[in-house]
Amino acid sequence: MERTQIGDLRKHIGETVRIQGWLQTLRDQKKMQFLVVRDMSGLVQVVVEKAAMPDEAAVISGANVESVLTITGKVIDNPIVKLGGLEMQLESVRLDSKADAPLPLDPSAADLPAIDYRQDWRFLDLRRAENLLMFKVQTTVLMAMREFWVKDNFIEIQSPKLLGAPSESGAELFELPYFDRKAYLAQSPQFYKQMGMAAGFDGVFEIGPVFRADPSFTSRHMTEFTSVDMEMAYVESHEDVMAYQEKWLAYIIQRVKEAHGEEIKARFNADIEVPSLPFPRITMSEALAILKAEGYQVPPEKKGDIDPGGERVIGKYVKEKFNHDFVFLTDWPIAVRPFYHMRYADAPGITKSFDLLGKGLEITTGAQREHRYEMLAEQASEKGLNHEPIQFYLDFFKFGCPPHGGFGFGLSRFMMILLDIPNIRETVYLFRGPTRLNP
RNA sequence: GACUCCGUGGUGUAGCCCGGUUAGCAUGGAACCCUGUCGAGGUUAAGGUCGCCAGUUCAAAUCUGGUCGGAGUCGCCA
Structure with missing residues (x-):
């Protein structure tokens, strides 16, 4: 399956697509997982019902923030979702590159470290x-x-x-x-x-x-x-x-x-x-x-x-x-x-x-x-x-x-x-x- | 090269002026909990001898001197 840019997902409502990018946020609950995935074109929420796909959920639970994932899933229009009013229901996931935790610099953090420190970790800073x-x-x-x-x-x-x-x-x-x-x-x-x-x-x-x-x-x-x-x-x-x-x-x-x-x-x-x-x-x-x-x-x-x-x-x-x-x-x-x-x-x-x-x-x-x-x-x-x-x-x-x-x-x-x-x-x-x- | 300011857990900061109990807060990380979360929320424990060296003092993160590192201004320029 070809890669779809996250910014283009709105054009693919109802379809199963493949996205690739960074795991920006993981909200790992008892029954559900919500992930925010980022590529150059934008952000999207991906949902996982743990009971329905335990193997995939385990892979995700083991992936730290800023890991690189390949995900396929169905694009769903969902106005309740604050992030763009749509989400993806996960069908498969592959952990392409696991990020160590903790990150020396979190690209999506609210507070920025001092510029000298950010230069030491410029590749992470550039992800902002x-x-x-x-x-x-x-x-x-x-x-x-x-x-x-x-x-x-x-x-x-x-x-x-x-x-x-x-x-x-x-x-x-x-x-x-x-x-x-x-x-x-x-x-x-x-x-x-x-x-x-x-x-x-x-x-x-x-x-x-x-x-x-x-x-x-x-x-x-x-x-x-x-x-x-x-x-x-x-x-x-x-x-x-x-x-x-x-x-x-x-x-x-x-x-x-x-x-x-x-x-x-x-x-x-x-x-x-x-x-x-x-x-x-x-x-x-x-x-x-x-x-x-x-x-x-x-x-x-x-x-x-x-x-x-x-x-x-x-x-x-x-x-x-x-x-x-x-x-x-x-x-x-x-x-x-x-x-x-x-x-x-x-x-x-x-x-x-x-x-x-x-x-x-x-x-x-x-x-x-x-x-x-x-x-x-x-x-x-x-x-x-x-x-x-x-x-x-x-x-x-x-x-x-x-x-x-x-x-x-x-x-x-x-x-x-x-x-x-x-x-x-x-x-x-x-x-x-x-x-x-x-x- | 000159001057000014800053240096506290991974990160960002409070405390420093007016020395004195376990160095506070936030965030991040860990573990657990949580009917769909969305800056998620809750509980628990962990993480710092306060850049470094010396001095003053009964006592220094706090005062003094030096040193290293950083930020900024000037000089110079884009």
Whole structure:
């Protein structure tokens, strides 16, 4: 008999079907057994009259909660049953995998253990309905991203994560032995996605891991995370990149709303709203003025940058003033931007760059890139960078490279703001941080 | 790297401020009971020398110092 999804049982009233899943609850009474069985699609109550089937009842009595069962039985419409108004009358049962008792972590318990403990038992934690939904949503997000790009003839790339030389700063690179020399884990696909521009791919994107050796202990940092990166050719300015990104994001959110909006509301109490276009844009000098007017003191050593507290204030300001969850902060001073960001011809102290804040959280950095070899080389020197390790990169711009721009986007940070989840460790399959390498 | 807070049975917590009887509660696990239960219910017993080390004291979960672990904020960023 084929397996029936529990969520589809309503279509099989009166039929005998086969379900497979976890024993979530067992109420073992003198004459009757009531079991709640869970699969990815839902929950169902299964009833057993002990006297009628003593062998089956014995198997069930010996199975602990979270054991995996295969059950056949007849689907009965029964409005008295609180769980979906239907139940299955058991005909046969097979114990496929017995769970030990007690469980270190009960996926259906009302109280949640601390996040550190849950990470130790992540596979059990992931059995929780919230987490299943989280990854269903993430799958939809990733698919929508690809759909949007593929429709626009973007090329998907996989750039190497093993690097031969520290490039940009080097401070946050993980170093590892590589045969008889050293290698480094990529902290960004930045240079390699720009190579796609020089390669004649008009648009490229990459969704893949990046590694940052930052000893950051916050609710929004990881040492390994999934970066969503894109680069597009023939832009006139960073405005073209922002205009693209906001359409892209609105499409993704639209797809999430269609596929999961109601369930997200029920499980996370988060409203999925498709953002209006265009997103508000605020230049950095405006942002600093707004913060001043709001009475927020940016630490003086920030030199034109904004600290996380300031970003939250800007996020709140934009919500109140424009009723918008997103805001582009544009035109950052060169001091706080990398050498490859293009600068304004008429204002060389300002880059044609942006950050995207979602609900006050930084989820993207983007810019038009400097594609003129001489300018780029000069800006690298100005930042005190040795040309030798980045010469392969500078070469991209020596033999014809279209003007271009792009962005990097934090997948898990986006999941945080989408589902109103305060800790990034909740939004990632397995968390990696300075003190977390297992499981 | 800096700072703040936390560390009590498997899990979540009360007690800590104002040291002093068997460290309380909930949940989970075990056994038994229970005309269909549904956050099931009932009874019983079990499970902790209060992260670790040292100190103060007649006496420390409680006060002090150190140490380890965790959470968070900042720096850095996605």
